[in-house]
Amino acid sequence: MALRLTIGNQNYSSWSLRPWIAMKVTGIAFEETVIALDAADFGARVAAVSGSGKVPALADGTTLVWESLAILEYLAETFPAAGLWPDAAPPRAHARAIANEMHAGFAALRRHCPMNFRRPVTTCALTPEAAANVARIEAIWSACRRQYAAAGPFLFGRFTNADAMYAPVVARLHTYGVEVSPPSRAYMDAVVALPAWQEWRAAALRESWVLPEDEVDWPTVLRI
Numbered sequence: 001m002a003l004r005l006t007i008g009n010q011n012y013s014s015w016s017l018r019p020w021i022a023m024k025v026t027g028i029a030f031e032e033t034v035i036a037l038d039a040a041d042f043g044a045r046v047a048a049v050s051g052s053g054k055v056p057a058l059a060d061g062t063t064l065v066w067e068s069l070a071i072l073e074y075l076a077e078t079f080p081a082a083g084l085w086p087d088a089a090p091p092r093a094h095a096r097a098i099a100n101e102m103h104a105g106f107a108a109l110r111r112h113c114p115m116n117f118r119r120p121v122t123t124c125a126l127t128p129e130a131a132a133n134v135a136r137i138e139a140i141w142s143a144c145r146r147q148y149a150a151a152g153p154f155l156f157g158r159f160t161n162a163d164a165m166y167a168p169v170v171a172r173l174h175t176y177g178v179e180v181s182p183p184s185r186a187y188m189d190a191v192v193a194l195p196a197w198q199e200w201r202a203a204a205l206r207e208s209w210v211l212p213e214d215e216v217d218w219p220t221v222l223r224i
């Protein structure tokens with residue numbers, strides 16, 4: 001039976017992007033169900049596949065996994081050939097540390113710059129807390145790039161779960177025209193160039209659902 005990933009709006013659901021892009025980039029076959037976050041039946045439908053009642057949620061037969069990072073761990077364990085964590089123990093520990101840091105943190109950036117693929121690139125001044133989050137993210141990225149640049153364009157060379165965890169940050173920094181260092185921009189360009197990124201973005205642009213709380217220009221809804 002095929003894996004089924006249940007996700008929210010592709011325009012806005014940053015947590016959903018993480019396992020989706022990991023599976024696409026590494027060629028793990030799956031079917032997807034998209035449920036709008038404000039749909040009247042969201043709660044009932046998501047409760048059937050997710051213990052937390054939130055998306056993303058992965059169903060592998062009768063095995064249900066929710067929480068984006070737990071899904072990524074499940075995928076890495078179930079599909080070792082996908083190489084979703086670095087092979088060697090030191091970079092693997094490093095990748096897990098920064099993936100967990102992402103999962104648990106950066107609330108100011110998440111709140112201030114909601115993921116919104118449809119919004120044209122328009123600069124938006126950061127709060128000091130969001131700017132501090134960006135500085136920490138850039139420090140994480142530049143440390144990885146310094147160490148692993150020879151192995152490829154992603155944080156640990158090839159695409160791993162660490163890149164999946166930071167993919168929504170790439171979207172946020174891009175959409176809100178946040179100024180970043182040349183190495184960070186080069187990393188972001190590598191993520192944006194992925195065919196999987198383009199596929200997700202195209203699906204997001206096709207959506208017509210609007211969530212006011214994720215539109216920073218509300219009541220104006222800027223669209224590409």
Ligand SMILES: N[C@@H](CCC(=O)N[C@@H](CS)C(=O)NCC(=O)O)C(=O)O
Pocket residue numbers: 008012013014015016037053054055056066067068069103
């Ligand atoms: N920590 C969770 C966060 C999941 C989450 O907050 N998902 C949002 C959509 S991006 C959601 O389901 N919201 C609907 C709700 O809270 O009712 C994860 O890593 O998956």
